[in-house]
Structures are given as C-alpha cells and as structure tokens.
Amino acid sequence: METPRLQTHNLSLVRNGRPVLHDVNITIQPAEIVCLIGPSGGGKSSLLRCLNRLTEPPPNTVFINGKEMTTMDVIALRQQVGMVFQSPALFSGNVADNVGYGAMLRKRPLSPAAIIDLLKMADLPADYAHRPITELSGGEAQRVGLARALANKPQTLLLDEPTSALDPDSRLHIRQTISKLRRELGLTILWVTHHIDEMHEIIDRVIVLENGQVNG
Amino acid sequence: MTIPPEALFRIVAAFVLVLAAALVSRWQTLDLEKQIITASVRAFLQLIAIGYALTFVFEADNPFAILLILAIMTTIAGYTAGQRGDGVRHSGYVALAAISFGSILTLGSLVLFGIFNFTAQQIIPIAGMVIGNSMNVCSLVMGRVRDEVNGRSGEIEAALALGANGRQAARPHLRAALHSGMTPIVDSTKTVGLIQLPGAMTGMILAGISPLEAVQLQIIVMYMLIGAASFTGLATVWLSYRQFFTPHHQLLLGESK
Numbered sequence: 391m392e393t394p395r396l397q398t399h400n401l402s403l404v405r406n407g408r409p410v411l412h413d414v415n416i417t418i419q420p421a422e423i424v425c426l427i428g429p430s431g432g433g434k435s436s437l438l439r440c441l442n443r444l445t446e447p448p449p450n451t452v453f454i455n456g457k458e459m460t461t462m463d464v465i466a467l468r469q470q471v472g473m474v475f476q477s478p479a480l481f482s483g484n485v486a487d488n489v490g491y492g493a494m495l496r497k498r499p500l501s502p503a504a505i506i507d508l509l510k511m512a513d514l515p516a517d518y519a520h521r522p523i524t525e526l527s528g529g530e531a532q533r534v535g536l537a538r539a540l541a542n543k544p545q546t547l548l549l550d551e552p553t554s555a556l557d558p559d560s561r562l563h564i565r566q567t568i569s570k571l572r573r574e575l576g577l578t579i580l581w582v583t584h585h586i587d588e589m590h591e592i593i594d595r596v597i598v599l600e601n602g603q604v605n606g
Numbered sequence: 607m608t609i610p611p612e613a614l615f616r617i618v619a620a621f622v623l624v625l626a627a628a629l630v631s632r633w634q635t636l637d638l639e640k641q642i643i644t645a646s647v648r649a650f651l652q653l654i655a656i657g658y659a660l661t662f663v664f665e666a667d668n669p670f671a672i673l674l675i676l677a678i679m680t681t682i683a684g685y686t687a688g689q690r691g692d693g694v695r696h697s698g699y700v701a702l703a704a705i706s707f708g709s710i711l712t713l714g715s716l717v718l719f720g721i722f723n724f725t726a727q728q729i730i731p732i733a734g735m736v737i738g739n740s741m742n743v744c745s746l747v748m749g750r751v752r753d754e755v756n757g758r759s760g761e762i763e764a765a766l767a768l769g770a771n772g773r774q775a776a777r778p779h780l781r782a783a784l785h786s787g788m789t790p791i792v793d794s795t796k797t798v799g800l801i802q803l804p805g806a807m808t809g810m811i812l813a814g815i816s817p818l819e820a821v822q823l824q825i826i827v828m829y830m831l832i833g834a835a836s837f838t839g840l841a842t843v844w845l846s847y848r849q850f851f852t853p854h855h856q857l858l859l860g861e862s863k
Binding site for chain 2: 444466473475478479482492495535538539542
C-alpha cells in the first residue's frame with residue numbers, strides 16, 4: 391500500500407484553553423482531492439494550519455509522506471505542503487513579485503518564462519506578470535495566490551476557502567484549475583469550502599469536521 | 607547647598623501658570639486638574655531631588671557613581687518604554703536591552719572620540735538626553751512593530767506558509783516601524799532653530815553662554831540624538847519582532863503577553 395501523503399493520528403489541539411481539535415484521524419492519499427467541510431468554528435482552519443505547521447501540532451500526530459512532521463525542517467515542509475488562504479494576502483508590488491517570492495527567498499529567482507508558466511498553470515494571461523496587484527479582481531488575486539503557492543512545486547495544497555469571496559463564475563474557474571493541476575501534476579488537495587454542492591464533480595471524498603471531531 | 611529664596615519665589619510665580627491650567631480644566635470640565643497639579647508637584651519634587659543628587663555626584667565625581675546613575679536612568683527608561691509595549695512579549699526586557707544598546711553605543715562613541723569627557727558634569731546631562739530620546743524611540747518603534755505585525759498578519763502568515771522564516775516574513779513591515787521611530791528626530795533636526803530653540807541651547811543661552819557657543823553644543827547634541835535613535839530603533843525592531851514568532855517560525859497572535 392502506498393504511503394499516505396497526509397495523515398493525522400489522534401490529533402488534538404487546545405488553543406487559549408479551548409479544545410479546537412479532538413482525536414482527529416484522517417488519511418489522504420497522493421493525488422486525492424478531499425473536501426473538508428463543517429460549521430464555522432468546527433476546527434477546519436485549525437486542522438489546515440497544523441498540516442502546514444503554522445500552528446504547532448503535538449508530536450507524533452501529523453505525518454507527511456509517512457514522516458513525523460515535528461522532526462522535519464519546517465521551511466522545507468511548508469514548501470512541500472503549500473497553503474492558499476481565504477484572503478489571498480498578496481505582497482505589495484506586481485504579480486511577478488508575488489509569484490517569484492518563494493524562489494527569491496531561496497535566492498534562486500525565477501526566469502520570466504518560469505513565471506509565465508506558473509501564471510498559465512493558474513489560468514492567468516502571460517501579460518499579467520507586470521500588473522500591480524492593486525489592479526487585480528478578487529478572482530485574479532486568488533489565482534496569483536495559487537500561482538505563488540505552485541511556484542514552490544508543492545506535493546500537496548491546502549486550500550482554506552479560497553473561493554468563498556468569489557462570484558460563481560470565478561469559483562467554477564478555480565475549480566477547473568485545481569482539477570487540472572491534480573491531473574497534470576498529481577497534486578494532493580485538501581480543500582475547505584462552504585460550497586460543497588459545487589464540488590462533487592472534482593472531489594474524491596468529503597471529510598466533515600464538527601466541534602473539532604471527524605464525523606462520518 | 608540650598609535653593610535661594612529669590613529662586614524659590616520664581617518657581618512659585620511660575621506655578622501660577624499651572625494653577626491657571628488647572629482652572630481652565632475645571633472650567634471646561636476636562637477632568638485634568640488633579641493630574642496637572644499632581645504632575646507639577648511631582649516634577650518639582652523629582653527635579654529638586656535630582657538637583658541635590660547631581661550636586662552630590664558632581665562633587666564626588668566618582669566613575670562608579672556615574673555608572674550607577676546611568677544604570678538607574680536606563681532601567682527607569684526601559685521600564686517606562688516597556689509599559690508602552692503592551693502586546694509585545696517581554697516588552698520590558700526588549701526595551702531595556704534596546705535602550706542600553708543605543709545609549710552605550712552613543713555615549714561610548716562620544717567619550718571614545720573625545721567629544722565629551724567621562725566626568726559626571728558632562729556625561730550625566732548628556733546621558734539624560736540620549737537615554738530619554740532612546741526611550742521615546744523605543745516606545746514608538748515597539749508600538750509600531752506590534753501594530754504592523756497585527757495589521758499585516760495575513761501577509762506575514764502567507765509568507766511563512768511559502769517557506770519564509772520569521773525575519774523574512776516580517777521584514778517588509780519592520781521598515782515602516784523603524785521609519786516611524788526615526789522620523790521625529792530627523793524632522794526636528796531638519797527644522798532645528800527655525801521653529802524652536804532646543805532645550806539644551808535655550809538653557810545655555812539663559813545661563814549666559816554666548817549663542818555661538820550654545821549652537822556648537824547643540825549641533826553635537828542633534829547628531830548624537832540621531833545616532834542614538836538609529837541604534838535604539840534598530841535594536842528595538844530586531845528584538846521586538848522576534849517576540850511574535852516561535853522558534854518554528856509560527857506567528858504568535860492573541861497569545862502574546
């Protein structure tokens with residue numbers, strides 16, 4: 391059997407004295423698209439943050455490709471497990487500055503051609519590279535956020551309601567892009583959304599998180 | 607040595623202005639009269655006490671006594687700036703370390719370059735200006751670092767999620783914080799003499815020193831304060847942003863302090 395891409399083992403988390411996750415056990419295989427749903431405050435974002443280690447999980451509770459997360463180098467882990475947030479939180483500058491951010495951190499700047507490839511992957515026109523981020527629509531900004539995460543060549547993408555602020559057309563567009571990325575790059579996707587009714591055609595499974603626990 | 611009666615009379619006469627301010631406060635129901643009176647009486651007592659203490663130290667002129675006074679001044683400045691750093695973990699230590707760094711570097715350079723002698727009469731008043739200025743810069747910068755990190759948490763976490771370390775993620779926002787700490791002293795240096803005469807220079811002129819002599823010292827003071835502001839500002843930024851990150855480059859928010 392293949393090593394799961396992501397796995398949690400009795401993951402529990404307490405924040406500010408309040409239990410947020412309780413004995414969460416999930417397993418996600420490579421190239422799966424899994425939807426994470428549940429009421430607000432149910433622990434979805436907390437789970438995603440643990441998987442990218444923006445929040446510290448207890449030891450021996452999260453495994454990436456079979457490796458215990460807290461023994462891994464956190465920077466390398468975050469490049470391997472990318473995350474796209476509800477608000478794209480783009481950095482000031484233009485689209486290319488954002489897409490090239492991860493590479494710039496590693497002091498290996500991306501070529502203009504590589505930036506254009508990433509924009510294409512996120513279904514953005516090549517001439518957007520030099521567009522200031524202040525001139526982007528919500529959907530475009532979210533695509534730049536996606537291209538920025540893809541630039542790290544992650545194996546897994548955690549999507550925290552990336553389409554919640556978008557109109558139906560933009561949401562469809564992003565869904566198609568994600569579906570294509572899984573097909574072409576074999577990306578594993580864990581997607582938090584409130585629009586589960588729109589997701590059926592592209593997802594493999596649904597995980598319901600309620601009161602910090604997995605249901606069904 | 608005691609205060610001569612005529613000097614005491616001048617102080618009491620000037621106190622009329624404080625009473626006037628208290629009356630304005632009462633009349634306009636600003637509810638500040640108690641604070642105005644308390645602050646003024648406190649200032650009187652503090653300054654008289656420091657006057658006697660300085661007279662004693664100047665006469666003794668003992669390097670250890672000077673160092674002790676500098677340490678007390680720095681500790682009080684660190685405590686005061688630390689109080690302003692609400693929301694920054696270990697703000698008192700951050701402030702104390704940053705102010706000490708800026709002040710030691712500035713005062714050390716002044717003594718090393720032979721601009722001032724390490725005598726109580728020269729070092730203590732100069733240290734008062736350097737430490738006081740460093741304290742203001744530290745408060746401003748620490749508050750601004752906190753506001754920037756809180757206000758830009760989305761961008762900071764996005765950067766962390768892309769593999770940035772805490773320093774890389776916070777860096778674009780720290781520049782703004784340092785800028786805010788440096789701006790007041792840069793602005794006052796630009797306009798010095800045009801809008802108001804600085805305190806030290808005013809004091810010297812009132813004491814009968816010629817204006818040309820007074821400006822010589824004032825120029826040194828302004829340069830020294832710019833240096834102290836930049837050293838303290840840098841140290842404050844460097845020490846305070848770290849309080850918002852864990853060793854695993856996770857942003858701490860709402861959990862600070």
